Amino acid sequence: MGTLLIRNGYVIDPAQKLSGHYDVLIEGTRILRVEPKVTERVDRVIEARNLLVMPGIIDMHVHLRDPGQTEKEDIYTGCNAAVTGGVTSLLCMPNTRPAIDNRETIAYIQRLAQKAKAKIYICGAATKGLSGEELGDYEMYRELGVCAVSDDGRPVESAEQMEQVLLKAQQAGLRVVSHCEDLAIVNGGIIHKGSVSEDMQVRGIDRLSEDRITQREIELAERTGAPVHICHVSTKGSTELIRAAKKRGVPVTAETCPHYFAYTHEKLRSQDADYRMNPPLREPEDVAEIIRGIQDGTFDCIVTDHAPHTKREKMDFRKAPNGTVGLETSLAAGIRFLVEPGHIKLERLVELMTLGPARVLGIEGGSLEPGMAADLALVDPKAFWTVLPERLQSKSKNSVFKFERLQGRVKYTLVNGEIVYVMRY
Numbered sequence: 001m002g003t004l005l006i007r008n009g010y011v012i013d014p015a016q017k018l019s020g021h022y023d024v025l026i027e028g029t030r031i032l033r034v035e036p037k038v039t040e041r042v043d044r045v046i047e048a049r050n051l052l053v054m055p056g057i058i059d060m061h062v063h064l065r066d067p068g069q070t071e072k073e074d075i076y077t078g079c080n081a082a083v084t085g086g087v088t089s090l091l092c093m094p095n096t097r098p099a100i101d102n103r104e105t106i107a108y109i110q111r112l113a114q115k116a117k118a119k120i121y122i123c124g125a126a127t128k129g130l131s132g133e134e135l136g137d138y139e140m141y142r143e144l145g146v147c148a149v150s151d152d153g154r155p156v157e158s159a160e161q162m163e164q165v166l167l168k169a170q171q172a173g174l175r176v177v178s179h180c181e182d183l184a185i186v187n188g189g190i191i192h193k194g195s196v197s198e199d200m201q202v203r204g205i206d207r208l209s210e211d212r213i214t215q216r217e218i219e220l221a222e223r224t225g226a227p228v229h230i231c232h233v234s235t236k237g238s239t240e241l242i243r244a245a246k247k248r249g250v251p252v253t254a255e256t257c258p259h260y261f262a263y264t265h266e267k268l269r270s271q272d273a274d275y276r277m278n279p280p281l282r283e284p285e286d287v288a289e290i291i292r293g294i295q296d297g298t299f300d301c302i303v304t305d306h307a308p309h310t311k312r313e314k315m316d317f318r319k320a321p322n323g324t325v326g327l328e329t330s331l332a333a334g335i336r337f338l339v340e341p342g343h344i345k346l347e348r349l350v351e352l353m354t355l356g357p358a359r360v361l362g363i364e365g366g367s368l369e370p371g372m373a374a375d376l377a378l379v380d381p382k383a384f385w386t387v388l389p390e391r392l393q394s395k396s397k398n399s400v401f402k403f404e405r406l407q408g409r410v411k412y413t414l415v416n417g418e419i420v421y422v423m424r425y
């Protein structure tokens, strides 16, 4: 078992409340020590002067599209994109084809995951085939190492059924992650309902579609005592509901995504479907409230909702499927839109992308404490770069941040002590 020293970096590790110059000593697959100066002989050294050394990012909302839609992404390309963005662990969503609701599909993902560059955690289907009807086999999920359940891509429509999901998942020790959307209110809408949808004369998605189900999930969690995690929050209303619920002690956690704090529905005037995702980009007041939620602890994590779609699918503005890729840009978007304008400190951003999701999911990682897996990202936090879609590692190029100038470039990514990514240009 060789030793590897990451020397002279600026370490941020929220789990140990570290923020300063430290050396990180790795032995084999694990962190051995983090100290101001490691002087012993080591096998290999990475010189990290002027680099941020942080725990690897945990992205708990990723669509890998494998099995079934590998023209969009597959397990390997998705994980290559992940490590390019400093993401060392991800939770893959179950709306694959077939859905992740059976032994064979879980075994298939786990088999490919062994050769993938990032660690894959699996989110099983809350209901079989994401049908909203029969519950998935949660005991089987647990036995196979699945760590969460969701019907993401769609809501669990019936409140009674959702209550069962919460109770049964709690018994099985699985996290419930909820995509909050009232389909009756969405009613064919494709962008946020507001001045832009009116000007463009396209059907809009009212904030209420999201807020009503956020409210429902909070009520169910409050009543049953079973925890719920709210996905991809985009509205001021949902942010306020979650904040108030947390104050009352409801077991609710929440995530938001870079596009919701970076952009508004004005992007849609370009009629470019790469700016269409679900929930949609909203208004300045939503962005402001989401940033407040990021500041005050309403949000536990920042995730990408990485949702690859092919160029061909994204060509037709009105008919295109929803989603943006995000794995390669999330950290840089966080630095550019949250840290640089002074909304939060870099330490808080790191926490939201590492320790936060590790805690929500109850998985290892998100920390550089001795004994932890040596999953790290080494980042040049001052480097500016322009997002060029064709250079993305993801099979799909539908990035909401395309041609944006972001700040912060991942130079090295390590998983289990192994260098799985080195920046090449």
Ligand SMILES: [Zn+2]
Pocket: 152, 153, 154, 179, 231, 232, 278
């Ligand atoms: Zn969703």
Ligand SMILES: [Zn+2]
Pocket: 061, 063, 093, 152, 153, 305
């Ligand atoms: Zn999703």
